[in-house]
Amino acid sequence: MWCARRILLMSFCALCAWPAPSWAGLWAHGSEYVDRWPYSPSSFYSDYALIGGERSYEYRNWLVSDEELDRIYDESHDRFVGFGPEGNATLTVDESLRADVEGVLGKTTRLNVGGYEERVLCYASSRPGDDTVALFTLSKCPENCQRVSEIQVRARKREVRVLDKCAKVPGVHAGLATESGLHLGMTGAEAEAVLGAPQHIQKGLQGAMWFYAASVSVAMSREEATRRGFPGVEHKPIPGTSVSPTPGFDKYIVLWLREGRVSAWRVWLDWGL
Numbered sequence: 001m002w003c004a005r006r007i008l009l010m011s012f013c014a015l016c017a018w019p020a021p022s023w024a025g026l027w028a029h030g031s032e033y034v035d036r037w038p039y040s041p042s043s044f045y046s047d048y049a050l051i052g053g054e055r056s057y058e059y060r061n062w063l064v065s066d067e068e069l070d071r072i073y074d075e076s077h078d079r080f081v082g083f084g085p086e087g088n089a090t091l092t093v094d095e096s097l098r099a100d101v102e103g104v105l106g107k108t109t110r111l112n113v114g115g116y117e118e119r120v121l122c123y124a125s126s127r128p129g130d131d132t133v134a135l136f137t138l139s140k141c142p143e144n145c146q147r148v149s150e151i152q153v154r155a156r157k158r159e160v161r162v163l164d165k166c167a168k169v170p171g172v173h174a175g176l177a178t179e180s181g182l183h184l185g186m187t188g189a190e191a192e193a194v195l196g197a198p199q200h201i202q203k204g205l206q207g208a209m210w211f212y213a214a215s216v217s218v219a220m221s222r223e224e225a226t227r228r229g230f231p232g233v234e235h236k237p238i239p240g241t242s243v244s245p246t247p248g249f250d251k252y253i254v255l256w257l258r259e260g261r262v263s264a265w266r267v268w269l270d271w272g273l
Contacts, residue, residue, distance in 0.1 A: 068196065077182065108121050131155060132154065216249050
């Protein structure tokens with residue numbers, strides 16, 4: 001369904017000859033060539049690691065402005081800082097590997113919690129009075145189950161269904177943040193200063209959910225595909241068109257707000273390989 005929807009939309013854009021500027025090396029952890037066919041995905045996968053997490057979310061699909069796309073794809077949202085006992089380690093969505101996470105936070109069990117690609121490393125703070133949990137989803141399991149495709153930070157342990165299986169470590173704490181400034185306890189106004197107005201707001205079991213999402217068509221070099229654990233895969237635009245055979249590169253940012261303050265957030269990137 002995802003692939004079909006993306007391909008149909010891209011084909012429509014190509015037929016309409018909508019201008020699509022391209023850049024080289026747009027993302028440090030991205031491809032060498034990117035076509036700007038931006039739109040917002042219209043659903044978000046369930047999060048089975050959470051209490052009541054089998055619920056899925058559907059929202060309106062629309063084209064994303066250049067300003068929105070640049071803001072959502074800003075790599076500073078992907079870099080989570082403050083991990084480790086000394087609070088000086090950074091772990092990055094779509095860059096860090098399972099070995100990097102365990103090198104900073106220690107060994108833990110990989111949890112198969114159900115749902116789509118839900119292979120999770122879970123860490124809960126062992127600091128007195130600190131209720132923080134960090135969840136890392138590994139991408140493309142089981143065939144390529146090393147790269148971190150999502151990082152999620154939550155302020156309330158009781159919202160995590162798999163809490164009893166989470167490793168208890170001092171390297172997870174309430175001071176975690178992204179380089180862009182996302183952090184627990186920030187107000188809605190502060191969050192909008194970083195991300196802009198949410199594209200969609202929906203009530204969830206863990207609070208009001210603010211959704212941000214965008215998708216682009218990506219042509220990936222053989223070298224980049226090999227680096228991601230898919231040797232021999234090479235994605236290039238169809239000759240004479242700007243349509244890439246890859247189903248697209250989606251990025252999602254979701255915030256949970258309770259009483260007007262951020263109580264959790266997650267950043268997820270999906271290359272669709």
